[in-house]
Structure formats: structure tokens, C-alpha cells
Amino acid sequence: SNVLTQPPSVSVAPGQTARIPCGGDLISTRDVNWYQQRPGQAPILVLYDDDDRPSGVPERFSGSKSGNTATLMITRVEVGDEADYYCQLWTGSSDYGHVFGTGTTVTVL
Amino acid sequence: EVQLLESGGGLAKPGGSLRLSCRDSGFTLRNFAITWVRQAPGKGLEWVSDISDTGGNTFYADSVQGRFIVSRDNSRNTVSLQLDSLRPDDTAVYYCATGRGSHFDVWGPGTMVTVSS
Numbered sequence: 464s465n466v467l468t469q470p471p472s473v474s475v476a477p478g479q480t481a482r483i484p485c486g487g488d489l490i491s492t493r494d495v496n497w498y499q500q501r502p503g504q505a506p507i508l509v510l511y512d513d514d515d516r517p518s519g520v521p522e523r524f525s526g527s528k529s530g531n532t533a534t535l536m537i538t539r540v541e542v543g544d545e546a547d548y549y550c551q552l553w554t555g556s557s558d559y560g561h562v563f564g565t566g567t568t569v570t571v572l
Numbered sequence: 573e574v575q576l577l578e579s580g581g582g583l584a585k586p587g588g589s590l591r592l593s594c595r596d597s598g599f600t601l602r603n604f605a606i607t608w609v610r611q612a613p614g615k616g617l618e619w620v621s622d623i624s625d626t627g628g629n630t631f632y633a634d635s636v637q638g639r640f641i642v643s644r645d646n647s648r649n650t651v652s653l654q655l656d657s658l659r660p661d662d663t664a665v666y667y668c669a670t671g672r673g674s675h676f677d678v679w680g681p682g683t684m685v686t687v688s689s
Contacts, residue, residue: 494674496674496675498617498676500617505667505679505680505681505682506617506667506669506679507679508676508677511671511675549616551675551676557622557631558631560619560621560622560631560633561607561609561619561674563609563616563618563619564616566616566617
């Protein structure tokens with residue numbers, strides 16, 4: 464299956480840690496990337512190749528993978544981290560292309 | 573700073589056509605594969621199509637296969653997405669994006685396509 468499943472929402476208090484899981488059959492064999500999207504804006508890459516951070520992304524953002532689940536972790540959560548987050552991977556097949564996760568809305572309480 | 577900019581969105585009737593363009597500002601588009609991603613109102617991101625840097629390879633999601641055609645003119649630093657036989661469920665913001673590897677670190681702001689009678 465090429466589906467990547469995320470919980471619809473995650474709530475976290477400021478200063479705490481948010482964990483956003485992404486599950487799917489291809490997770491264990493493909494590199495996983497993560498995007499942040501604020502309302503009305505284009506997505507922004509926050510992690511690539513499972514756990515690498517693009518320049519400019521705070522160290523508070525990190526990634527991990529275990530079996531068929533990848534996890535984006537945001538430590539010391541700030542109000543500005545409130546956004547939708549999507550995982551994504553390349554299936555390795557031109558027939559199926561890229562797959563995005565279902566998306567998770569992070570709410571900072 | 574690299575930047576992408578989409579254009580060509582608008583209102584089309586079911587069965588109609590639109591042509592979207594993706595242009596670069598600040599870097600040379602010809603060196604990069606380009607991906608189109610769309611997002612229906614209130615929904616998640618959906619991969620639509622890929623085109624290789626030379627244009628020699630193109631790929632499509634099942635949902636648009638046979639109706640959309642991606643092409644590029646590297647002499648004009650432009651990638652186009654021809655949308656034919658449009659359906660109401662094609663209504664979305666369409667983004668072009670690029671990056672090295674399997675991820676996308678450059679996105680355009682998007683262009684809105686609305687399919688309605």
C-alpha cells in the first residue's frame with residue numbers, strides 16, 4: 464500500500480514536545496521528508512532523508528524512524544509551530560510517484 | 573534566493589481546459605526536475621506530476637493520467653501543465669516544486685484552479 468497515515472491532530476502545550484507519527488508500508492525502505500504548512504501558504508521543508516534539517520530549520524525539529532513508522536518531533540514547542548505537517552516519500556516507482564501523508568494539525572494550547 | 577512562480581489558474585467549466593505555468597526567478601529551471609502538487613480546499617497535499625530536467629521523462633498520478641500533460645521549454649525556463657477534461661474534483665491550489673533527491677525544498681506560492689459550472 465502507498466498510503467501514509469498521520470493522526471488528524473496533535474495538541475501540545477508551549478515548551479513541551481510534539482510527536483507526529485507517519486505510518487506506511489514503504490516507510491522502512493524509503494527516505495521520509497516532512498513539511499510544515501501554515502494557512503494560506505505553500506509547504507516548507509523541515510526535514511529530509513528521515514532526519515536531516517535544511518538550513519534555517521531550528522534544531523528543535525528532528526526525525527526518527529522505526530519499522531513502518533516515521534516520527535517528526537518538535538521539542539520546546541512554540542506558538543509559531545502551530546501548522547499542518549505532512550510526511551512524504553518517493554515510492555521508487557514511476558507508476559506511483561510521490562506520496563504525501565494525510566496531514567496533522569498541530570495546535571499549541 | 574531561488575523562487576518558483578505559478579500562473580494560469582482560474583475558473584473553468586467541467587470538461588474545460590486550463591494551462592498552468594511554472595517559472596523560476598533567481599535560478600535556472602533547466603537543471604531541475606519539477607513536480608506539480610495540488611491541494612483541494614481544506615484537504616491534504618496530492619502529488620500530480622513530475623517532469624525530468626530534460627523533459628524526457630514524465631509521470632502522472634492515476635487521478636490525472638490521460639487528462640493532464642506536463643511539458644517544459646528550457647529555453648524559456650518554463651514548465652507547463654496542461655489541464656484538460658477538467659472535473660470539479662480537480663479544484664485545488666496547484667503548486668510547482670523542486671529539490672534534489674526525493675524532497676522538495678523550493679515551492680511556488682501556488683495558483684488556484686476552480687472547476688465549476
